[in-house]
Amino acid sequence: MLKKWGQRLFFSLILLAVFIGYPWYNVMNPADRTVARGLTPDGVILAAQQHITLWGVSLAAAIVVGVGFGILITRPRFRFLAPILVNIVNIGQTVPSLAVLAIFMGILGMGFRTAVFAIFLYSILSILRNTYAGIMGVAPDILEAARGMGMSPFRILLRIELPLALAVIMAGVRTASVVNVGAATLATFIAGGGLGTIIVTGLAVMRDQMFLTGAVMAASLAVLLDYLLSIVEAEVS
Amino acid sequence: MITLENVTKIYNPGDAPAVKDLKMEIEEGDTAVLVGPSGCGKTTTMKMINRLIEPTEGTIYVNGEDTSKVNPIRLRLNIGYVIQEIGLFPHMSIAENIATVPRELKWPKSKIQERVEELLHMVGLDPEIFRERKPRDLSGGQRQRIGVARCLAADPPVLLMDEPFGALDPITRARLQNEFLRIQEQIRKTIVFVTHDIDEAIKMGTKIAVMNEGELVQYDTPEDLLSTPKNEFVVGMVGGNYSIKRLHLKRVNEIIDREPPTVSAEEPVSKVKELLEASKVGVVMVVDGNNRLEGVVIPADLKKSGERVGEIMNEPKVTSDVGATLNDALSVMLTNGEGYALITDENERLEGYITLNQIMEALQDNA
Numbered sequence: 001m002l003k004k005w006g007q008r009l010f011f012s013l014i015l016l017a018v019f020i021g022y023p024w025y026n027v028m029n030p031a032d033r034t035v036a037r038g039l040t041p042d043g044v045i046l047a048a049q050q051h052i053t054l055w056g057v058s059l060a061a062a063i064v065v066g067v068g069f070g071i072l073i074t075r076p077r078f079r080f081l082a083p084i085l086v087n088i089v090n091i092g093q094t095v096p097s098l099a100v101l102a103i104f105m106g107i108l109g110m111g112f113r114t115a116v117f118a119i120f121l122y123s124i125l126s127i128l129r130n131t132y133a134g135i136m137g138v139a140p141d142i143l144e145a146a147r148g149m150g151m152s153p154f155r156i157l158l159r160i161e162l163p164l165a166l167a168v169i170m171a172g173v174r175t176a177s178v179v180n181v182g183a184a185t186l187a188t189f190i191a192g193g194g195l196g197t198i199i200v201t202g203l204a205v206m207r208d209q210m211f212l213t214g215a216v217m218a219a220s221l222a223v224l225l226d227y228l229l230s231i232v233e234a235e236v237s
Numbered sequence: 238m239i240t241l242e243n244v245t246k247i248y249n250p251g252d253a254p255a256v257k258d259l260k261m262e263i264e265e266g267d268t269a270v271l272v273g274p275s276g277c278g279k280t281t282t283m284k285m286i287n288r289l290i291e292p293t294e295g296t297i298y299v300n301g302e303d304t305s306k307v308n309p310i311r312l313r314l315n316i317g318y319v320i321q322e323i324g325l326f327p328h329m330s331i332a333e334n335i336a337t338v339p340r341e342l343k344w345p346k347s348k349i350q351e352r353v354e355e356l357l358h359m360v361g362l363d364p365e366i367f368r369e370r371k372p373r374d375l376s377g378g379q380r381q382r383i384g385v386a387r388c389l390a391a392d393p394p395v396l397l398m399d400e401p402f403g404a405l406d407p408i409t410r411a412r413l414q415n416e417f418l419r420i421q422e423q424i425r426k427t428i429v430f431v432t433h434d435i436d437e438a439i440k441m442g443t444k445i446a447v448m449n450e451g452e453l454v455q456y457d458t459p460e461d462l463l464s465t466p467k468n469e470f471v472v473g474m475v476g477g478n479y480s481i482k483r484l485h486l487k488r489v490n491e492i493i494d495r496e497p498p499t500v501s502a503e504e505p506v507s508k509v510k511e512l513l514e515a516s517k518v519g520v521v522m523v524v525d526g527n528n529r530l531e532g533v534v535i536p537a538d539l540k541k542s543g544e545r546v547g548e549i550m551n552e553p554k555v556t557s558d559v560g561a562t563l564n565d566a567l568s569v570m571l572t573n574g575e576g577y578a579l580i581t582d583e584n585e586r587l588e589g590y591i592t593l594n595q596i597m598e599a600l601q602d603n604a
Contacts, residue, residue, distance in 0.1 A: 141320060141321075141324050142324060142325075142326060142327070144289065144320065144324070145318065145320055145324030145325075145326075146326070146337075147289060147313070148284075148287060148289055148313060148318035148320070148397070149313060149314070149317075149318050149337055149338050149341075149387075149388075150310050150311070150312075150313030150314035150315075150316075150338060150341055151310075151337070151341055152310050155341065160326060163328045164327070164328055
């Protein structure tokens, strides 16, 4: 038990060290004035903050909506919606993420909010699909036993279906989380901020120290968040 | 206690009815076994009682109340329900599984905990060991015991059991059946029991309802069903020689010989020799000071070298219990190729023995 948590803490701290240490070193040791101007402490911290906010807000919204609709389309009364809804979201998912951002920029204008909304829409799929699959995967005889003993549909959802589907739902959340961190690097194209800004600027001025800083931060953030979610997943299932 | 009045179930309009105009009355304390081939409507009938399936026509009364007028959730909370093998919630501990209905009824925690302990004792599982385990850590027989404990949790007057012992090996099944009969003797519930196994029906039922193609063919006590089967279908189910089926009705304690030849392991071999010569079945039982069965000695063992009985005795293999039917005891004998069965209580103490001859005599008494 203690060993398990020690190990988890150890790996989390290593990933966190990369996420903080690598940009720190580059900010402190810029190769030339262009890098020094583009890679300020405030700028890097702001980009990281924006990125984490893009990820967190869009993922939280996707969990609420994805799990909510996922539950809804497993209810007998709304089950007819399942193929329709899953197909719509499936088609949405096949559109490249940059295109999704561009489309919503056309509708909602530029900026952070549009980026959050587009990424949120983009990440619903895996959560919705896994919630649906997880609940539908509960063995029918278990449900019948619950029903036969006098549990109400709501109580069955709460005490039987959701707990048994939780592992599958969490797997969907993890997928969505990885998708989100990646999609958030594109937010910069519609003035949504995030670590993509450092990468794109670095590429524009052709300074590898700069775009590598953004890239390594985005990569280590994705791995770190996924690792943290894997701990949550292991603890709930 | 339970009355079915002209109950019909048609699943899809135009289909043949799954249950046709069924009339049946189950008295309080009865175990009514619904038996018949698959598709005969027995499970549908049972599930209409707790409204897992709604009847197309007719009325069902439980305890005088028209079930169609009762909230189905409330109705089901008052009817225990066991289904085959699983149906245990895999993500919950044994204690939580058993506590399902009491928790739905919002019992206080301490009362639930007390009840869980009591029920685990009742089904013969140590609460200290099993309370926190998950269903996957249990054997099939133990899981089934938990299923029984769970349906009894809120002490409902009526139990519905759908092939509760179906997925078990024959020896475990016989043991659980005996245990359940013992429990039922104390709790006296009104039980509707579904099975496709006529032998199980004869053993467990106080009344047997033979069903075929949605219709009730015969509803009688096991004795009457065996002696006066109503038609060819029932004869086909119970078999021509009903005296053989009666082995399921008679219990070991009706014919047991309670004065078995016994020795202690400390005694000299010469003592066992005398007893063996006097013995009808050619076996002498070795017991300790508490009458606990330690072994058996058969004539062939006398050729072994040794001075004390303990040195030449064998493992006792052919054992059964007093609650077992003659059929159970006979199959133990056949499995081991012996003409006797040793009868022990739950603490392995020797109660006596029965022989193949006694079973044959019992058969002739009934013929």
